Structure formats: C-alpha cells, structure tokens
Amino acid sequence: MAHIKKANGIVDWLDQRLAVNKLFDVLMAKYWIPKQINFLWAMGVILTTLFVILFVSGLFLVMYYKPDVALAFDSVNKTIMQEVEYGWLWRHMHGVAASVVFLIIYIHMLTGIYYGSYKKGREMIWISGMLLFVVFSAEAFSGYMLPWGQMSFWAAQVITQLFGGIPFIGDALVVWIRGDFAVSDPTLTRFFMLHVCLLPIVILAIIAFHFYSLRIPHVNNEISEEIDFDLEAEKYLAGDTKNSKVIPFWPGFLAKDFMYIALFMIFFFYLVCFKFSFAMDPINFDPANSLKTPPHIYPEWYFLWSYEVLRGFFFDIGSVKAFDIGLAAFGIAQIIFFLLPWLDRSDVVKPAHERPMFFVWFWVLLIDLIVLTVYGKLPPTGVNAWIGFYASMVFLLLLLVVLPIITIMERKRG
C-alpha cells in the first residue's frame, strides 16, 4: 500500500488514495492537442455532449414509458406529453438530439475523410468511429419504434423484413427477430431492451475505446502535419508555449470547445423549443395499425441515403432479382466506409485540397450523398426511380472503383 500521510486538503486526501492528480494529467492537462485545428475538430466534444443529453433525457422518459403495444402510444403521447410536468421537454430534447446527433456524426466523418484522418496509424480511430456510427444507427432505429405509431410499426416491419433476404435462413430469422409471425408485442419489448440497456452499454464501451485509440497516434490537424508530440510537449512544458505546436487539452483546447458547445446549444435549444417537429414524423402520431400501410413510408432523414441505395436497383439484371441487388448494395453501403483506410491506396496524409483528384472525389461523394438523401424521401416512381438508380451506381463506383484507382495514380506520381 502506498504510504498514506496526513492530508493537507481534500485534493491531497483523494490524490493519496486515487492518484487524482496523475489521472487529471493523463486525461486533461498533459493530453496534447495540435494548435492548428479548426472548428470541425470540436464535433467530437459536441457529440459527447449530445450523448449526455440523450442519456439524461432518456432516463426521464423511461420512467413513464410503457413497453406494451396496448399502452406504449398513450404513455408517450398522453402521459409524457400532457401529464408529466416538462415531459414535453424531455421528449423533444431526446427526439431532436437523436436527429441532430447524426448531422454531427456525418460532419465528423466527412471531416475525417477530408483531412485523411483515417490513414496510416489512425485506422483504429476510424474503425471504432464507424462502429459507433453503426451502433448509433441501431440505437436510433430501436428508439424510433418505441412510441408505436404508424411509422414506428412500418419501419420495424420493413427493417426486420430485410433479414428475410439472407439466403436459406432468412424467413426463419425474421420470425426469430420479431418473436412472432408479424411485428408485435415481443418485438416491441425486445427492442425496448436493446434501446435502453444493451445498446447504450455497447455505445459507452466503444466511446471509451474510441477515445483511447485517439491517445496513441494523436489527433490529426488542418495541414495533416506529422507532429512529434513528445518533443512539442517538452517545448510547451519548458515554457516555450509560443513555438510549441501543441497545447494541453485542458485548459487550452477545451476552452475553445466550450465556446463551440455554447454556440451549438443555442442552435439545439432553438430546435427543441421552436422547430422540434422536424424530428417528429406526423404519421407517427397515428397509432400503429398492422392492417394499413401508410401511402408513403420513408425513414428519418439520416437514413435516407442508404435507404435510396436499397431501393435504387428497381429492375432485375439477368436472372438476379432487383430485391437481391438492392439488398447487396445496401449491405455494401453499411460496411464500405469501414474499409476506407484500405480503399484509399495512397499513403499520403494530406488534406483533400492538396490532393487534386481526391478533392474532386470527395465533393462528388458529398453531392451524391445529398442527391441520395433528397431522392430517398421522394416517391420511387418515374424519373425519380432512375435518378435513384444512377445515384446508387455512382455511390458504389466512387467507393469501390474510383477511389482505389485515383489513389493508386496518386501513389505512383509520388
């Protein structure tokens, strides 16, 4: 046991027992962040804030929510919205945060792509981040089901039906996942468990891993400069803070982050108080009806791009069914970004504007994702179906063919 002596204060008392000073150094004061980064690097801290908001508002919601097909709809729309004091606030904070968290995740991801933050040495940061994205998607989907409105029900119907496309075991798998021949009470209760228990635990674990994976190769910077963090930290600690290329996470960097969080919170609470309806689909205010499909069903905005890839292939090619092509393309869309560090064959770490072909590729990808998102919301008829088809083709080609080719060309040029 460490030698315990009479403490000269609370911090010293804790330090002798929990090494709080050392912990603070490791997590905050001697965690080095490059100076040359812009507001796009604040997205991680904003995401952490949003996760805390989701967690806390979720705790208040779960105290009144009832996971039962007969009670769920009223427990949300009557009890929480009309009877519980400030119930509306928790619901709108939860709903808006669930939607906005994806906006910030996408900005965070695209920032990583633009500055090459997934490359050489930072692969694990990228992969753990992508894992977080996938688990967040499952979390969002399982939560969307819980109010048991029409969109909840039909989203559950369509998404669970997707597993039916898996060869041989598909149909049995769908019944197993649902716990019934159709989406019903057992489906709701198990998705409730996933949403409030299992998936949050998994998310917390991957967040911890994501942060840890960042500590060894360190965070990238605006000019993708390779910094010797030990050397620069020594400079900083020796008092040459001006010439050092790094600052400690606390107080330097976090102070800047707090400003961005404050700005973001203004935007967030503006949405919560005045524009909450964008995260609340009107069809979901009709109670679930298993015998009537809404005329036009679509997911929330953040899933539209992959939904459009799923339905973009609307005709059979040879003997391959359109359904199977769409499902395969959808499957690829879910996992393709995991492979980015290996699809990008160039080991140059530079921001996109210093890699001419990659720069064009990046913006074409971004535009294509926007086109997919817009057409994912529109009915898949006539010319819309063809635009959806071409945009889906462009998406697959960009990632599977164009990116490897241009990065190989880049590597050859040196």
Added chain:
Amino acid sequence: MATSESRRSFMGFAFGTVAAVGGAFSLVAMKKTWDPLPSVKAAGVTTVDLSGMKEGELRTIEWRKKPIFILKKDADMAKDSNRDVVIGDVAYTVVIGLCTHLGCIPAYAPSEKLFKCACHGGEFDTSGKNVFGPPPRPLDIPPFRIDGTKLVLGEEGPEYKKMIAEA
C-alpha cells in the same frame, strides 16, 4: 518444473473445455429465449365464409396478424390454374397481403386491376403475380382448407397440398 508446467496447461485446457461447453449451451438458451412463445405459435385458425361475395369484390381479413386478400374473380380477370382457389366453379385469389419485397401492404386499384405497393412501387396482378418493380416473387398463398363455401386459413387441405406440390 516440467511436471508443473504440463499440469498447468492441463488445468487451462480443462477449464477452457468446460467454459466452451457452458458457452455453447448458453447460446442455445439465448437463441430459444427469442423464439416465438407457444401461445404465439399456436396462433388460431381463421374461417371465412365466401358465399356472400360479389364478383370482382376484394375482402381483406386478418390471419396471424397478417392481412389476407380474398378476391372473387370476375369474367374479365385471367384465371390462373396454379394459383386460384376454386370453390364450386368460382375462382378466388387468396394471398397474404404483404408485398414480397419488404412486407408493406399493397393497395388494390380496381380500375387498373392491380395491387400496388406504395413503398417501392411494386405491382401485382389479380392473381397476385408480381408484374413490376422490386418484389422478387408473387404474393404468398397462406395454407388453407376448403370446407363447403367456407375457407379455413391455417390448415393444409388437399387443394393447398396439391398447389404446393405443383409449384
């Protein structure tokens, strides 16, 4: 020393084996816990009397929480000997009303004589065969038994078995 090393690896191997067997049994238990409950599996049999239906009329009933379309074919609708449920001399289309693409309920458009799914644009003809869009196969036919003018859904009668055998 050598003896204790081999004893240690034996202990490790024995522990690993016990843990693997226990883990495998746990996985089976977890799988079965998510299976449909007996009360769900024993979902009832539904009987419908078709004698009151008019020609060209579409009726939707519920069976095992799924919609079932029953369409009494009129003279204009093409007969399909592989799919029609014939009672007396009248042909009926009896199908599970869930699009075979992703499980939405198609709506019937009487003027075009088509079942149209709004979700992804799939279309089915009056025999329930997919004629346009992403659905990979015709609408599924539920197990049925013919009892006079009544249709018993959920039981496999000789007509159903014959239909399945030919398909």
